[in-house]
Each structure stands twice: as C-alpha cells, then as structure tokens.
Amino acid sequence: MNAPARFDSLPRFASSLKAIESLKPSEPLYLVHPEKFAAAAKQFLDGFDGDVLYAVKANPHPIALRHLWDAGIRHFDTASLGEIESVKGLLPDAICHFMAPVRLAGQAKCAFELHGVTDFVVDSESELDKLLAETGDPKKLRVFVRLVASLGGALLEMSSKYGCRPEEASKLLKRVAQAGALPCLTFHVGSQCLSPFSYAQAIEIAQRTITLSGVEIAALDIGGGFPTAYAGQEPPPYHWYFDMIKEALANLGKHDLKVMCEPGRALVAQGISLVTQVVMRRGDRLYLNDGIYGSFDEQRFAGFDEDYPPSGITLDAKGKAKILTGEKRPFRAYGPTCDSADVLPRPVMLPDSIATGDFVLFDAMGAYTVSSRSAFNGYYPDGWAIIG
Numbered sequence: 120m121n122a123p124a125r126f127d128s129l130p131r132f133a134s135s136l137k138a139i140e141s142l143k144p145s146e147p148l149y150l151v152h153p154e155k156f157a158a159a160a161k162q163f164l165d166g167f168d169g170d171v172l173y174a175v176k177a178n179p180h181p182i183a184l185r186h187l188w189d190a191g192i193r194h195f196d197t198a199s200l201g202e203i204e205s206v207k208g209l210l211p212d213a214i215c216h217f218m219a220p221v222r223l224a225g226q227a228k229c230a231f232e233l234h235g236v237t238d239f240v241v242d243s244e245s246e247l248d249k250l251l252a253e254t255g256d257p258k259k260l261r262v263f264v265r266l267v268a269s270l271g272g273a274l275l276e277m278s279s280k281y282g283c284r285p286e287e288a289s290k291l292l293k294r295v296a297q298a299g300a301l302p303c304l305t306f307h308v309g310s311q312c313l314s315p316f317s318y319a320q321a322i323e324i325a326q327r328t329i330t331l332s333g334v335e336i337a338a339l340d341i342g343g344g345f346p347t348a349y350a351g352q353e354p355p356p357y358h359w360y361f362d363m364i365k366e367a368l369a370n371l372g373k374h375d376l377k378v379m380c381e382p383g384r385a386l387v388a389q390g391i392s393l394v395t396q397v398v399m400r401r402g403d404r405l406y407l408n409d410g411i412y413g414s415f416d417e418q419r420f421a422g423f424d425e426d427y428p429p430s431g432i433t434l435d436a437k438g439k440a441k442i443l444t445g446e447k448r449p450f451r452a453y454g455p456t457c458d459s460a461d462v463l464p465r466p467v468m469l470p471d472s473i474a475t476g477d478f479v480l481f482d483a484m485g486a487y488t489v490s491s492r493s494a495f496n497g498y499y500p501d502g503w504a505i506i507g
C-alpha cells in the first residue's frame with residue numbers, strides 16, 4: 120500500500136488553502152480532515168443500533184484505519200487475507216469479519232487460525248463445504264448467507280456477482296444449522312444507495328428467507344451502501360436510513376437478533392480532499408496531474424455518475440492561495456497518462472479564469488480513490504498532509 124512509514128509525522132496545516140500556499144504541490148496531494156472521519160463514525164456509532172463494521176476496501180490506508188479506530192470503530196469488514204493482515208498489523212485489537220462469499224483456497228483457514236476470525240459469508244454450497252473443511256470447528260463460526268438485493272435504489276449494484284435468492288439461501292441456512300454453525304443472513308443493497316427504502320425491502324427478503332427455511336438466524340448484517348454527498352447532490356440524512364431500518368427490523372419480531380452494518384463510502388468519503396494542479400490549460404481543456412488511473416478510478420464506472428465537488432484555487436501576486444470566483448464554465452479534465460481514455464467522463468465546472476499552474480481542489484475524495492489508484496505510466500498519487 121506504500122503507506123508513509125510515519126504518517127503521524129505528516130505536515131499539518133490550519134486549512135486546505137494554507138497547505139496549497141505552503142507546498143505549491145506539483146504532484147497530487149491528499150488532504151486529511153480528521154474531524155470529518157470522527158463525525159462520520161459518530162453518526163453511525165450513535166445512530167445505528169448494532170455493530171458498525173468499516174468496509175476496508177473503501178479505503179485501506181493506515182490513515183483511514185487509524186482515524187476510524189480513534190473515533191471508536193472496532194469492527195472491520197475485511198474481504199481478503201491481505202485486508203485482515205493490514206488491519207491487524209496496525210490495530211491488533213480490531214475485530215475482523217471475512218465478508219467475501221468467494222475466498223481463495225486457504226484464506227479462511229488462515230483467518231480463523233491466525234487471526235481469530237469467526238464470521239464468514241457464503242452464497243454457494245461449494246464455498247460452504249470449503250469453509251467448513253478449512254476451519255474444522257463449526258461451533259465457533261457464524262456463517263452469513265448472502266442474499267441478492269438488487270432493488271434499484273443504488274448507483275452501483277452489488278448483487279449481480281454475489282448473492283442467492285431466498286429459495287437457495289434457505290437451503291444454505293439449513294445446511295449451516297445442520298453443520299452446527301450459527302446461521303446468519305446478509306445482503307448489500309448497492310453502493311451510494313440514495314433510497315432508504317431499499318434497506319426495508321432487503322430486510323423483507325431476509326424475512327421471506329427465514330420463513331422459507333424455518334431456521335432461527337443469529338445475526339443479520341445489512342451491508343453497506345450508505346451514500347455520501349457529492350457535487351450537486353445531498354443524499355437523504357442517515358437518520359432516515361436508520362429509522363427505516365429500525366422499523367423494518369421491528370417487523371421481524373426478533374428482539375434478540377444481533378444486527379450489523381458495513382458502511383465503507385459513508386465512513387471515509389468526506390475525510391479526504393485532493394489537490395491537483397493544472398499542468399496545462401488549452402482552451403476548455405485542463406490537463407491535470409491526476410486522473411482515471413489514479414484517484415478518479417471510480418469515475419470509469421458507467422452507473423456512477425457522481426462528481427467530486429471541485430474548487431479552483433490560484434496563488435495571487437503575494438503568493439496567497441485564493442479560491443477563484445466568477446462565472447463557472449465546463450472544462451474537460453484530462454489525467455497525466457498518455458492514454459486517451461484518461462479523461463474525466465463529465466465536464467468539471469470551474470471559473471473561466473483558471474490557468475496553467477493553478478490548482479483544483481476536489482472534496483469528498485476518501486472513498487474508492489486511494490484504494491484503487493494505480494502506478495500506470497509512472498504516476499502514483501501519494502502526497503499527504505493533515506488539515507486542522
């Protein structure tokens with residue numbers, strides 16, 4: 120992950136403008152906002168009635184893990200042995216849950232024996248057999264059967280690759296119970312889910328599965344998908360989601376049911392902004408120093424038509440950083456690599472006065488950015504500073 124060895128000694132500035140003014144970064148610079156990590160974690164820990172698991176793939180960087188831990192997050196949804204090892208390496212007391220339904224051979228065994236992981240997901244008979252064989256002690260396991268929950272409320276669906284329908288899920292639940300493990304259910308309504316109602320519908324699917332199987336489940340994990348605010352879009356407040364979920368859970372009528380959620384994006388998106396420099400302006404084209412192969416990887420997904428809120432910033436004659444004002448116009452923003460596909464899919468709205476050498480600050484860059492950047496063509500965004 121190329122984490123800075125001592126990220127607690129990163130440069131610190133009072134504001135994003137001060138950081139830009141002082142560093143004049145010619146390479147992409149991630150600005151970390153600790154209070155935003157803390158606020159996001161608090162909303163979930165206070166508002167959600169159950170265990171809050173941070174979905175590590177949204178941002179596995181030690182800076183994100185450490186800030187969430189400091190904010191009180193103790194559970195981690197880890198989908199690979201690599202994620203478990205990075206979480207436990209940094210936070211030895213963290214509780215990891217292996218929430219991927221298809222695991223590489225040997226990873227469940229290693230997670231169980233070396234890292235004390237006892238929660239696993241399955242969506243097929245063969246993965247259940249493999250899990251039981253690798254761990255060898257079913258009484259210690261909670262096995263979550265993953266349901267399909269494609270309800271149309273989310274920008275990125277999460278049910279075409281994993282999950283099974285209630286009929287198949289109920290068979291799996293019975294097999295889990297027969298094997299002596301604790302049967303549980305889980306689903307993912309899709310990422311950036313703008314409809315709180317999707318969770319209620321998915322809980323109904325869980326209810327149908329429970330009824331079909333006749334099995335008492337020990338826990339229900341309602342997955343991730345909680346949205347964050349991007350440019351021009353305020354999603355519904357989280358308490359609408361929590362209220363809707365609470366009501367749907369009450370209808371299940373199981374008071375001792377353990378409940379979990381797995382937010383990824385919602386816990387980290389607002390905690391990081393990104394400073395890019397305009398390497399060159401040519402007409403309505405901006406050539407930036409970061410793009411699709413770096414921090415903007417998620418923009419390549421057709422369904423994900425969300426944009427990171429941009430601000431144009433310039434250094435005035437005295438070297439002071441100023442936010443550019445004035446009427447905005449659309450720019451086509453290219454990344455630094457030689458690939459023609461390295462261009463943001465939608466125009467970036469910025470003041471017409473933006474020029475070569477200026478900066479574009481993108482907010483809400485904490486989720487699925489740092490985690491999926493690549494070093495393609497020799498550009499790897501990895502500058503860091505702390506704000507506040």
Ligand SMILES: *Cc1c(COP(=O)(O)O)cnc(C)c1O
Nearest residue numbers: 174310343344345381382383384
């Ligand atoms: C990716 C993922 C999450 C996190 O999803 P967000 O939309 O970022 O909240 C949670 N659970 C599972 C199983 C995932 O694959």
